[in-house]
Amino acid sequence: CGKSFLEQDVPGKLPVDEYYKTDADAQLAITAVYDMNSADYFTAWGSRLLIKTMPSDESAAGGSGPGDQPGYQALDKLAQLDPTNGNMEIAWRTMYFTIYRANLVINNVKPETDLRKRIVAEAKALRAYNYLDLVSLWGDVPLILTEVKPEDYKKGVRAPKAEVYAQIEKDLTEAIPDLPLKSAYAVAERYRVSKGAAQALLGKALLYQEKWAAAATQFENVITSKVYGLESSIGATFSTYGEFGKESIFETSFSNAEKYTWGNFPWGNQPESNIHVQLMGPREGSYVKAPTDSLNNGWGFNLPTKKMYDAFEAGDERKKYSVMSLAELKAAGGDFTNQATWDYTGYWQRKYGTFEKATGPGGDSPLNYTTNWRLIRYADVLLMAAEAYYRAGNEGKAQGYLNDVRNRSELGSITPTGNALFLAIVHERQVELAFEGFRYIDLVRWGMAKTELAPYGYVDGKHNVLPIPITDVRTGGLTQNNY
Amino acid sequence: QELVVKGKVIDAQSLPLTGVTVSIKGSSKGTSTDVDGNYSISVPSNGTLVFNFIGYKPVERAVAGKTSISVQLQEDVAALEEVVVVGYGTQKKGLVTGAISQVKAEDLKTTSISRIDQALQGRTAGVTVLPQSGSPGSPVSIRIRGAGSNQNSQPLYIIDGMRAGGIEYLDPSEIESTEILKDAASAAIYGAEGANGVVLITTKSGSKKKETSSIDYSFQIGQQSIGNIMPLMNAQQYTQYLKESGYGDLPTDAEVKAAGEGTNWKDALFQNAPQQRHALTLSGGSEKSSYLVGLSYFNQKGVAGGDKADFKRYTVRLNTDNKVKDWLNIGERLSYSNFATTGLAENSEFRSVISSALALDPITPVTYPSGSTLPAHVTTALASGLPLVKDKNGNYYGMSRFVQGEYGNPLGLIDVTETSTIQNKIVGNVYADIDIVKGLKFTTRFGVDAAFVKTHNWSPLFYFTDVNRNSTLSGGDTQNNWFNWQWENFATYQKAFGSHSLTAMAGMSAYKANFNNMASSYAEFFRQGEKYAYPDFSPDTQDKIAGQYNTSTLASYFGRVGYDYKGKYLLNGSIRADGSSRLAPGHQWGYFPAVSGGWVMSSEDFFPESVAKVMNYTKLRASWGQNGSLANIGVGTWAAGISTAGIQIPNSDPANPANIIGAAPSNLPNPLLTWETSEQLDIGAEFGFLNNSIFLEVDWYKKTTKDLLTPGVVPDYVGNVLTVVNGGDVENNGWEFGLTYKSNTTKAFKYSVSGNLSLMKNKVTYMNPFLNTINGAGIGTGYTATMFSLNKPLWYFNGYKTAGIFQNQAQIDKYIADNKLTGYAPKPGDPIIVNSNGDTQISSGDHTMIGDPNPDFTYGLTLNMSYKGFDFLCFLQGQGGNDVMMGFNRTDRPSANKPEFFFKDRWTGDGSTNTWFASNTNNDFIYQSDLMVFKGDFMRIRQLQLGYTFPSKMMNTVKVKSLRLYCSLDNYFTFTNYKGFDPEGGSNANAANSVGIDRGVYPTPRMITGGLAVTF
Known part of the structure; x- marks a missing residue:
């Protein structure tokens, strides 16, 4: 019994250094990034959408009682929000797990073919998307661009917001030229990041940094591409028909292909259906x-x-x-x-309703909602464009884009100016984008959270960012926000 | 002058002894006793007769002219001459230098338990046996000297030299002896896998010592039941409790009135259930060969679920030994067993039958009798075509209007459970012993441990609630196969020169473990029913398969040297080198040394005679050694491989919504991953008093588990999981006492008492610097109830500490002001939550240690009495100092029923009580607090048994060697302050981090049994 007796295969696992070589590898690797990016239930409940929605004035947590999903409850009531919040930690985790997988693609896939060039660009855009969520929810966050070495596991450092934004801009600027228009993707591939999605994201990152003119330029690129438009009604946008439709710029996809039953639903894992719809x-x-x-x-x-x-x-x-x-x-x-x-x-x-049509057939209907999350849609871009133009001094353009959105919902055009125009944009975002996870971040960046959210437990100077999850403070050595 | 002397030889129980050699001292002449124990011999009248029989003390009698000499032989109870089995050999008990406990066949003879592992409960100090549940066939977990590891702490099982995955396949009738190697020095010969202790089992074999044969048959029948445990609230109490707690959707007055006391779901669920066992053993032998054939059958039905919680086991054993040549012995130990199990979901606060019985309201009836008007919510459900479940008589099962979610009518749930598991298992080995020269013996043996397990389950259409329903006929079949082989070669050398004696052993072992499985699921089969519930009868598009294999190998070299001088100074040393394929290349080998020594002080010349009269035997011993454990490392755990497992996303084509597969590293790599090493120091002493009629054994030990394998916790920003890391050190230390007293064996009334006591402490003494605390098991949604952290006991309970109950608003206001709290708004009757972290909030940041699931002490006591043919046994066992967390009350299901004491003990106004809260169903500050933690101390009378052995005279007439009848009460009496079902609840060995959480466990049933044992 010598050496060979102790050499046994590790079943089903390819050594890492044999991967990321071919086009096919790159396809598999980028799919893994999308997979994590859409994991709102990942080993446990941790929806990014709810993490962003709960602290706002749009809704209350609900459920059966204060012990039902205590993490979501605390994010809603804010008084009990603290670093031990489990649902928040899952959301934070999926963002960094997405970034980890994106980093592997960016650092290992050699952009030697057009396909691989595009895939690297997709990975950069996805990395930027996640950093934008992180920086807007937690402020300074660790900026991880390569694999963390074991000796550094506990030496976490939070990069200043400006540094994170700089990386977001860099990634998106590099990605945009290599990404195709959405219309150039086959129907089955429209879940991928397109040029328009990256531009909208870059515009948003610039808007959040109050770089108004530069932001407006990016939104204008999306609008003039003529790839997108508004659906006939917001009902159509959020119906199954509207999924990956003309209003969709970036969207995560869920399906009922697994036909889950109560006996086989992958609790503790990562379902393909949207279980959070059932929760709501x-x-x-x-x-x-x-x-x-x-x-x-x-x-x-x-x-x-x-x-x-x-x-x-x-x-x-x-x-x-x-x-x-x-x-x-x-x-x-x-x-x-x-x-x-x-x-x-x-x-x-x-x-995001529990509509009978959005689940099944096959399996148990509560477990098979196919409802996609609309991450970036055209109406949002129009309203962000309106905001950017207003701030940059072009009220005419701002009114135009604002009215595009109003007119779609059977409301007449309005022509406010000055601060009234700004407040009209604020109002329009509130009603147009209700329950889509923007309101809390918007109110914070507009400085309106302290008044609008105060009745919901918001304390200024504290709840403008979320607490850093306890694990990363304890084991990663990160500094904490004001919690 | 020659006389013819006649007589009879009997044993201590006055049974005739056959085959006793009766010889004349100083002559070669002799005879032996016949089947009735009688002999007749011609002998000089001044001669002396010598009676010799294996296993008994020889007796000499002077003839002195007598013609009738009958003798009673005493068993050779010189305990110190007995041998104990150690790894790769045996040792005289008197020469043992480690801490080894032995449980012999005769200790188990009276057991009315079906499993050998359960039979070890309470028998010996330092061994904790925890039933995982009271359901038929459920496994137990064994901890030797505390939990060393924070995942799998099961000991290594060696059966007749073969390493086996468990011992559940053995019937107690198959066991000759069980040795438990507790200290590291004893276990070190098993190196890499001995850290959690080693259980060595020797099965019975035929006797080669004399021409004998015997047939043993035993039969046992029992009735199991559940005592009056943990009453739940009745209909009035339930309604009032919900009302007081502010719950909205209450039963109407009419409903409460109609319900009366209401349904007692516990009574509805639990019924009496039978158990029976048969064991037949045929054995015999001659000088050259011996054989043993054993057969057993065991069947237990569940006190909940009846046929749906059924366990059947058949075992067959064939052991033979054959002397082929003077220098060559060959033989085999072979066992086949078959298990058939049907099971219910349990030990889960979500989807178990038991938790449904705990949670369902008393208003809902068990069934709606035919002819009665169905409630509106039932007719509505029927009208929408939902498949409600009916009982055998065609009546619909009661459907709760108040308690929904995962819960359902427990009897209905049983009816729709269709799960069966069949296991075929073969364990055994063949061996050859070769005597090379005098004193040098070589052994080679090859063994297998193979298990083939098929699970079949399917689900009919049913509806209890929107969450607990099945709307598609679906099923799943799984085949799991284990095939492990082991080949061992070792040589043993023994030599005595003068007063010195030396033994040496060296050898090697190769072990290969193979696992493969195939799992399938299928749906939409053609019609509802068992005969359709197979993949062939469902559309191919609905068939899914999954499968996996893995292989691991272990190569080992080991050696041991023992030396003693006049049996007085004892010294042993051993070393084992193990190489495992589960570790990264370059890190595969580990070395595990041990030394031990002993001093038999009472054999010294200077040992005072006056002391020796009372204390005839004194031995001091000490040992030190290291062991490893690999149990928590899987194949390839160290490697970061690319895997597609679980990575897929739906595409965006509505016409063809297929999933697209992705691949990424499944975990972070950890090539430095190494053994969990356990280092143990043991100091012990043994004392024999009054010719060993009192025997006391004392051990002190300190066991440190280093490089504990823990689930890796890295910061999330690293971006992936670290499956397992060497996370920290756990220290267990304690004292063990064993005391035995045997009364004079020549009297008609005989009794013996033996007791054991273990005191233990357990804490985490070192944490991997990358880690701080490790989250353990959760309860409900979002509450982490156990934690692992430095200087705390292993997997302590985590939650809010309370300091009484707020009696009035003024007290609340003061508390908030004193602690400068914001956002904390309790009501009078709520518990006072201690602001543990000293900030300005009461939030989950205030979670702290609120309990310890690890016992401080365990004990067992056995009392045996006999008078003439009667024998009586009382065996009790207990533990203390541990806490149990009541984990089945879920705050996210506020309308679930609760134990009655929640109602009776509740706060009802200023000054009413300071220990239990006002009616409340959903407050985390209550349900995640120490109010849910109870003292888990208990003492259980495991067995009370009365037996009668028929006089041999009577039996001889029907050619029966012996016949014993008995009846027994098992687990009938339990003394505990725990207010839940079972103080042993929640001892789930598969998740060490969940030990002590009572999630609604299947309680241990009590049982009344009767049986007989007959030998031909």
Whole structure:
């Protein structure tokens, strides 16, 4: 029994140094980046969308009680938000896991063919997308661009925001020339980052840094590309029909291909369906759906506030596609029997709704929602463009893009100027982008959070960023925010 | 003058002894006793008869003219002359220098337990046996001298020299002796895998000493039941509790009234269940060959689930030994067993039958009797075509309107559970012993441990709640195969010169473990029913398969030298080198040395005679050694390979929504990964008093597990997981006492008492500098209930510390002001949460250590009494100093029912109580606090047994050698303050970090048994 007896294969695992060589390898490697980028449930509940939504004034956490998803509860109530928040940690983790996989592509795939050149560009854009989320939610964050060596595991350093933004701009600037237009991708590949997505992202990064003119240029590039447009209604945008449609700039894809059942759903792993949609359905047991409605019951999270409901102007057709009140539910023949449920508001969101059509066939319907997250859509770009132009002094352009968005939802054009124009943009973002995860970050960067969010537990100088997750403080040696 | 002397030879139980040699002293003449123990011999009248029988003390009797001499032979209880099995050999007990516990066949003779591992419970100091559940066939976990590792702490099992994955396949009737190597020096001969202790099992074999044959048959039948444990709230209490806690959707007054006391789900679920066992052993031998054939059958039905929680086991054993040449012995130890299990989901706060029975409200009936009006929510469900479940009589099972989510009617859940597991297992080896020259023996043996396990499950259509339903006929079959072989060669040399004696042993071992599996799932089969629930009867597009294999190898060289001088000064040393394929090239070999010494002080000339009269035997011993453990390292764990596992994304084509596969490193590499090393120092002493009728053994040990293998925790920003790291050191230290007293064996009334006590301490003494705390097991959604960190006990409970109950608002206001708290708004009746981290919030940052699942002490006590044919046994066992966390009350299911004491003990107003909170169903400050942590101390009378052995005279007439009848009460009496189902709840060995959390475990049933044992 010598050496050969102890040499046994490691089944199914290719040594790392034999990978990242061919076009096929590069395809597999970039798919792994997209996979993690869309992991809102990754080993546990940790939706980026909810992490961004909960601290806002759009909705309450809901669920069965304060012990149901305590991480989301604390992000909603803010008073109990602390570094031990488990849901927040999962979201942070998926961002850095995405960056890790993107780094491997960027550092190992040699851009020797057009395909590989494009794939490296996709990886850079995905890395930038994740850093933009990180920097806007946590402020200074570790800037990891290569593999961390074991001896450095506990020597974490948070890079200043400016440095993170500089890297985001660099990655996107390098990626844009190598990325094709969305229209150049085959239908099956439209989940990939396109030139327009990278430009929109770059514009957003510039906007967040208040580089108004440069931001406007990027948004203008997206708009003049003529690749995108608005759907007939926001209902269409958020229907299954609207997925990867003309309004979609960047989107993560979920499917029912696995036909999950209660017996085989991959709890503790990474499902392909969107289980968070089920989490956000009106709470089972109490919800009685209206006979003609297709909004299934769910687990009762993300309950819209009255403030959100009241924000819609009269005649705004977005309201019915976004929120439903108890009165409306009852009028349609449905009911909600137990109004003493936790966080009960009397409103339910319908944007990312538990619609019967968005799940199945096959498997158990709560487990197979296919609803995609719309990460960047054209209406958002129009409103960001309006904001950038307004700040840069071009009110005419700002009004034009603002009205494009209003007109789609059956609202007439308006022509405010000065601060009224800014407030109109603020309002339009609130109602157009309700429950899409922008409101909290917007209010913070506009300096409006301290007034708008104060009734929801927001403390200025503290809740403008989230706490750094405890593991990375303890084992990684990172400094903490004001928590 | 020659006389003819006749007589009878009997044993201590007055049973006739056959084949006793009766010889005349100083002559070669002799005879032996017949089947009735009688002999007849012609002898000089002044001669002396010598009675010799293997295993008994020889007796001499002067004839002195008598013609009738009957003798009673005493078993040779000179315990110190007994041998104990050590790795790769045996040792005289008197020469042992390590800490080895022995459990012999006779200790297990009376057991009414089906599993040998359970039978070890409480028998010996330092060995903790925890049942993982009371369900039929569920495994137990064995910890030797505390938990060393934070994942798998199971000891290494060696059966007749063959390493085996477990010992669940052995029937107690197959066991000759069990040795537990507790200290490192004893276990060091098993090097890399001995760190958690070694259990050596020797199975019975036929006797070659004399022409004998015997047939042993034993039969046992028992009835299991559940005592009156943990009452739950009745309908009124439930409704009032929910109302007081502010829950909205309450049962109506009419519903409460109609329900009366309400459904007692516990009574509905648990029923009496039978258990039976048969064992037949045929053995015999002659000078050249011996054989043993053993057969056993065991069947246990579940107290919950009946046929759906059933365990059947068949075992067959064939052991033979053959002397082929003067210098060559060959033989085999071969066992085949077959297990058939049906099982229910348990030990989960989410989807188990037990947790549903705990949670379901008392308002809901078990079934709706035929003819009664169904409640509206049931008719609505039926109208929408949902497949509600009916009982055998065609009545719909009660469907709760108040408790939903993962829960369902527990009896309905049992009905829709269709799971079966069949295991075929072969363990055994063939060996050859070769005597090369006098004193030098060479052994070669080849063994296999093979198990083939098929699991089949399917699910009919059913609906309990929106979450607990199945709307597609689906099933899954899994075949898991293990095939492990081991080849060992070693030589043993023994030599005595003068007062010195020397033994030496050296050898090698090669071990290869192969695993492969094939798992399938399928759905939409053609019709509901077992006969359709196979992949062939479902569409091919609905069939999925998964499979895997892995192989690991272990190469070892080992040697041991033992020396003693006059049996007085004892010295042993051993070393083992192990190479494992599970580690990275260049880091595969480890070396595990051990030394031990002993001094039999009572053999010294200077040992005072006056002391020796009372304390006839004194031995001091000490040992030191190192062992390893690889149990927590998987194949390729160290490597960072690229894998496609779990990486796929849906494409964006609505017409063809296929998944696209990706690949990435599955984990971070860790080529430095190495053994978990356990270093142990043991100092012991043995004392025999009054000719060994009292025997005391004391050990002190310190066991340090270094480079503990823990799940890796790296900062998330590193970007991937580190599967396993050498995370830290755990220290266990403690005292062990064993005391035995045997009364005078010549009296008619005999008794013996033996007890053991272990005191232990456990803490983490070093953490990998990359790590701080490691999160353990969670409860419900989002609460980490156990943690691993420096200077704390292994996997301590983590949560809020409370300091009584707020009695009024003034007290609350003061508390908030004193602690400068913001955002904390308790109500009177809520617990006072200690602001552990001293900040201005009460939040999960205040989680701290609130309990320790590790016991401080364990003990066992056995009392044996006999009078004439009657025998009585009392065996009790217990532990203390550990905590249990009640983990089945989920805050995200506020309407779930609760134990009755939640209601009875609750705070009802200023000054009512300061120990239990007001009605509350969802407050994390309660359900994640020390209020859920209870003292886990318990003492359980494992067995009370009364037996009767028929007099041999009566039996001889029917050619029966012996017949014993008995009845027994098992686990009937438990003394504990734990208010949950079972103080032993939640001892899940598969997750060391979950030990002590009671998630709604299947309680250990009590049992009444009767049985007989007959020998022909």
